[in-house]
Amino acid sequence: MIEIITTIKQVPDTSKIRVDKESGTLIRKGVPAVLNPYCEWAVEAAVSLKEQTPSTITALTMGPPSAEDILIRAMALGADNGILLTDRKFAGSDCRATAYILAQAIKFSAPNADIIITGEEAIDGDTAQVPAELSVFLDMPFIPYVITLESADDGAVTLIHERENRRERIRVKTPFVCSITTGFRTRRLLPLTETIRALSTPITRLSATEIACDEKMIGLKGSPTRVIKIENVVTTRGGKTFHWENRNERKAVIESLV
Amino acid sequence: MNRELFKQKCVGIPSTEQSETIALYAKDESRYPAGDVEMVLFPQTAEDVSTIMKASLLAEMPITTGAARTGISGASVPQSGTIMSLEKVTFPPAAHLDGDTLYITASPSISLAEIDRILATPSLCHDGESEPLKKLHAQKNGWIYPVDPTEMSASLGGSVATNASGARSLKYGATREWIRGLTVVLPNGEIVTLKRGECKAKNLTLTLNTKSGKPATIPLPAYTMPQTKNAAGIYAKPDMDAVDLFIGSEGILATIVSLDINIIPRITSFSALLFTLDDETAISLVPIMKKMFETRLEFLEFADENAVDLIRRTSENDTKVQQLGTPFKDAGALLFFDIKIDEMQSKETAETLNKINILLNNSDTNPSHCLIGWSDENRELIRYMRHLVPERVNEAVAINKRSYPELHKVGTDFAVPDSDFGELYNYSRALLIESDIPFVVFGHIGQSHLHFNMLPQTPEQMKIAKECYYRMAQKSVSLGGTISAEHGVGKIKRDYLEILYKKEGVEMMRKTKKSLDPHFLLNRGTMFREK
Numbered sequence: 001m002i003e004i005i006t007t008i009k010q011v012p013d014t015s016k017i018r019v020d021k022e023s024g025t026l027i028r029k030g031v032p033a034v035l036n037p038y039c040e041w042a043v044e045a046a047v048s049l050k051e052q053t054p055s056t057i058t059a060l061t062m063g064p065p066s067a068e069d070i071l072i073r074a075m076a077l078g079a080d081n082g083i084l085l086t087d088r089k090f091a092g093s094d095c096r097a098t099a100y101i102l103a104q105a106i107k108f109s110a111p112n113a114d115i116i117i118t119g120e121e122a123i124d125g126d127t128a129q130v131p132a133e134l135s136v137f138l139d140m141p142f143i144p145y146v147i148t149l150e151s152a153d154d155g156a157v158t159l160i161h162e163r164e165n166r167r168e169r170i171r172v173k174t175p176f177v178c179s180i181t182t183g184f185r186t187r188r189l190l191p192l193t194e195t196i197r198a199l200s201t202p203i204t205r206l207s208a209t210e211i212a213c214d215e216k217m218i219g220l221k222g223s224p225t226r227v228i229k230i231e232n233v234v235t236t237r238g239g240k241t242f243h244w245e246n247r248n249e250r251k252a253v254i255e256s257l258v
Numbered sequence: 259m260n261r262e263l264f265k266q267k268c269v270g271i272p273s274t275e276q277s278e279t280i281a282l283y284a285k286d287e288s289r290y291p292a293g294d295v296e297m298v299l300f301p302q303t304a305e306d307v308s309t310i311m312k313a314s315l316l317a318e319m320p321i322t323t324g325a326a327r328t329g330i331s332g333a334s335v336p337q338s339g340t341i342m343s344l345e346k347v348t349f350p351p352a353a354h355l356d357g358d359t360l361y362i363t364a365s366p367s368i369s370l371a372e373i374d375r376i377l378a379t380p381s382l383c384h385d386g387e388s389e390p391l392k393k394l395h396a397q398k399n400g401w402i403y404p405v406d407p408t409e410m411s412a413s414l415g416g417s418v419a420t421n422a423s424g425a426r427s428l429k430y431g432a433t434r435e436w437i438r439g440l441t442v443v444l445p446n447g448e449i450v451t452l453k454r455g456e457c458k459a460k461n462l463t464l465t466l467n468t469k470s471g472k473p474a475t476i477p478l479p480a481y482t483m484p485q486t487k488n489a490a491g492i493y494a495k496p497d498m499d500a501v502d503l504f505i506g507s508e509g510i511l512a513t514i515v516s517l518d519i520n521i522i523p524r525i526t527s528f529s530a531l532l533f534t535l536d537d538e539t540a541i542s543l544v545p546i547m548k549k550m551f552e553t554r555l556e557f558l559e560f561a562d563e564n565a566v567d568l569i570r571r572t573s574e575n576d577t578k579v580q581q582l583g584t585p586f587k588d589a590g591a592l593l594f595f596d597i598k599i600d601e602m603q604s605k606e607t608a609e610t611l612n613k614i615n616i617l618l619n620n621s622d623t624n625p626s627h628c629l630i631g632w633s634d635e636n637r638e639l640i641r642y643m644r645h646l647v648p649e650r651v652n653e654a655v656a657i658n659k660r661s662y663p664e665l666h667k668v669g670t671d672f673a674v675p676d677s678d679f680g681e682l683y684n685y686s687r688a689l690l691i692e693s694d695i696p697f698v699v700f701g702h703i704g705q706s707h708l709h710f711n712m713l714p715q716t717p718e719q720m721k722i723a724k725e726c727y728y729r730m731a732q733k734s735v736s737l738g739g740t741i742s743a744e745h746g747v748g749k750i751k752r753d754y755l756e757i758l759y760k761k762e763g764v765e766m767m768r769k770t771k772k773s774l775d776p777h778f779l780l781n782r783g784t785m786f787r788e789k
């Protein structure tokens with residue numbers, strides 16, 4: 001039995017969001033919260049591996065109590081359990097603090113986890129930092145840009161991941177952390193039976209103390225990054241065309257450029 | 259007709275006489291053939307519309323009003339004269355308060371999709387601190403204009419002119435019930451603003467006060483309308499509200515230039531696609547679900563085995579359809595429904611889902627073939643599926659047309675009282691099977707209102723299909739139903755209006771029209787002929 005953890009995040013539906021022109025921050029008021037699409041694909045990747053090899057899938061999220069909604073969606077998609085990390089002390093956590101908290105939770109509730117599957121990025125924070133940082137806190141290898149987890153056997157998983165200009169099929173020994181990139185199915189409708197199961201599965205709630213967080217590592221206090229200013233940067237890329245008739249002219253053009 | 263005089267009087271209003279452009283505006287989704295058209299005019303304001311009407315009267319120029327042209331009855335297809343396209347009559351929608359009630363004033367050209375988008379997240383669309391805006395922004399989940407026709411690119415004005423209805427009409431009624439008031443331009447150019455409750459007929463005579471001070475006196479037809487949802491003919495009742503006269507009149511009495519619509523806070527619900535074994539199973543679930551969920555049922559729609567088959571055959575490369583997986587591959591028929599819940603994680607929701615589960619287990623339907631969703635994205639997918647049925651029908655017709663250009667879809671829009679649904683359905687099905695006409699059935703089964711779409715493949719089949727249509731129309735009327743529940747009469751169905759209202763009824767409608775438009779210049783040939 002393979003033990004899979006998927007870390008999932010609740011995000012505002014960015015197709016409905018507006019940016020405050022002055023402060024540069026997102027206006028979240030009145031915007032519905034959804035499961036981050038990359039995280040949905042992370043769950044789907046776990047579910048399709050489970051279809052090949054007997055596995056248990058636990059969906060893990062840090063967020064406010066309302067984030068239970070995305071755990072229910074993850075369970076209806078095929079996750080077996082849901083864990084909600086919720087605590088006032090978590091508020092204000094940056095990427096490192098978030099990764100630390102997730103790592104603590106995994107160490108506490110799934111010390112023998114084989115595969116940690118994350119989304120490539122969250123569509124609101126957009127940093128794509130959490131997965132790599134999580135692998136550091138867990139002291140596991142990290143494979144980014146994974147498209148599919150093909151099969152699992154003998155303590156290793158065969159997967160395909162994307163590189164700059166190619167795709168690689170590799171075999172990775174468990175345990176490891178990987179992040180799922182786009183291209184995995186669309187968001188599907190959920191079978192009634194699975195939704196009923198998800199709604200009746202109790203969700204485990206854990207606090208900072210319960211997962212033995214070092215308070216210096218979490219929340220605002222534990223966050224080394226500070227947002228000083230957010231600017232709307234407009235990049236302009238002008239093009240310029242050069243002509244030459246002969247080698248000498250070409251040389252002159254090139255010299256004028258360097 | 260005096261073309262030069264007409265043009266002279268309309269100077270300054272954008273227009274085109276280019277034949278390719280005219281061709282684009284001289285059709286709607288029915289593909290009903292147009293007559294010779296002089297030009298297309300693009301008024302921008304109510305005053306422009308008034309100018310055009312006055313010019314039309316002076317120069318005896320027939321005018322046909324068109325909006326988004328999604329109509330499927332040929333209502334906006336001109337027989338002659340000039341097209342008045344309303345797409346440029348625009349102004350930003352504004353929120354108003356009447357006591358505690360919030361309503362929106364909008365232009366006739368705004369699309370239903372745009373209204374939906376603005377209401378879903380009003381804070382995205384309007385900044386401001388006025389009282390109505392504060393109230394609008396205070397609803398976390400946004401608002402809806404509940405009339406929900408399948409074709410959301412339709413214009414607000416067009417949907418009011420045809421009294422459109424949609425999936426949600428099961429709970430919220432047709433367009434008519436959501437219109438508080440409107441401003442119209444009469445065929446003589448007078449502009450009249452009407453608010454519901456302010457101007458009523460005296461028995462069957464309606465008097466409108468106009469800006470010029472010359473009142474318009476309108477005789478109303480004396481027939482009794484069917485008790486079902488209805489979009490056929492002029493709305494008429496003793497002592498009726500003036501607003502109602504213009505709703506559903508298919509633009510033959512006046513042109514609507516501004517509308518006040520009611521809105522309600524968006525409700526929380528989940529949406530479902532239920533794939534059943536066959537038509538019979540799906541149909542048998544309808545009365546049970548209506549009774550079980552009553553007003554919590556936001557809508558209940560149906561697509562029969564033939565419709566599902568058509569989608570399956572034509573959707574091999576459609577990823578949205580393919581992701582529905584096994585339930586769709588194995589499906590016989592299909593039901594779409596939406597059920598109101600308080601929130602996703604509540605006892606009520608769990609109980610509701612369990613009830614459906616038990617119901618399906620008891621009726622030989624695999625509950626895992628009931629797919630549900632509650633995010634906007636999921637809802638979009640379900641809407642997409644609903645829209646796909648008529649769309650794929652139209653594509654199939656287009657293919658048949660390649661062999662025989664004279665072929666077109668013959669589609670019913672009949673609704674009957676719930677108690678007679680089975681009779682009309684079984685009669686129609688048997689008739690079409692016996693006549694060997696290919697057909698698909700889909701639509702608003704919750705309101706006993708299905709569209710039988712016949713897809714004739716040869717001219718002979720076309721003839722037979724029309725005969726079948728005629729017999730089904732007679733059957734619908736004999737059961738107390740209508741010949742058009744939502745699409746309107748237009749040009750395609752005017753011969754059937756007599757089945758519903760008899761010759762005398764149609765004659766009474768002519769009188770109503772003549773009182774406002776003596777020369778039949780506005781939307782000539784729509785709903786009924788001049789003689």
Ligand SMILES: Cc1cc2nc3c(=O)[nH]c(=O)nc-3n(C[C@H](O)[C@H](O)[C@H](O)COP(=O)(O)OP(=O)(O)OC[C@H]3O[C@@H](n4cnc5c(N)ncnc54)[C@H](O)[C@@H]3O)c2cc1C
Binds near residue numbers: 009010
């Ligand atoms: C400089 C900076 C300062 C910030 N300061 C604050 C602040 O003061 N207060 C505040 O509330 N936020 C703050 N944030 C936002 C917050 O740190 C991030 O939203 C959070 O760390 C996740 O990062 P991300 O959204 O970029 O996720 P990514 O790294 O882009 O997400 C990738 C994957 O990581 C996993 N993941 C990410 N977040 C979670 C989660 N919560 N639970 C489970 N899995 C998760 C998911 O699998 C996700 O697909 C700050 C961000 C930055 C960059």
Ligand SMILES: Cc1cc2nc3c(=O)[nH]c(=O)nc-3n(C[C@H](O)[C@H](O)[C@H](O)COP(=O)(O)OP(=O)(O)OC[C@H]3O[C@@H](n4cnc5c(N)ncnc54)[C@H](O)[C@@H]3O)c2cc1C
Binds near residue numbers: 322329334
């Ligand atoms: C795929 C598909 C699905 C459909 N589903 C539904 C459905 O579920 N329910 C339904 O009711 N209809 C449906 N329809 C029909 C159509 O969408 C409606 O009739 C729609 O309300 C027409 O609006 P429009 O703006 O396209 O009007 P047009 O087609 O441009 O005009 C329709 C009629 O209204 C008149 N008109 C338009 N604007 C005004 C105005 N401002 N003042 C006066 N008269 C005016 C025109 O002269 C014409 O007589 C469907 C159509 C398609 C193609």
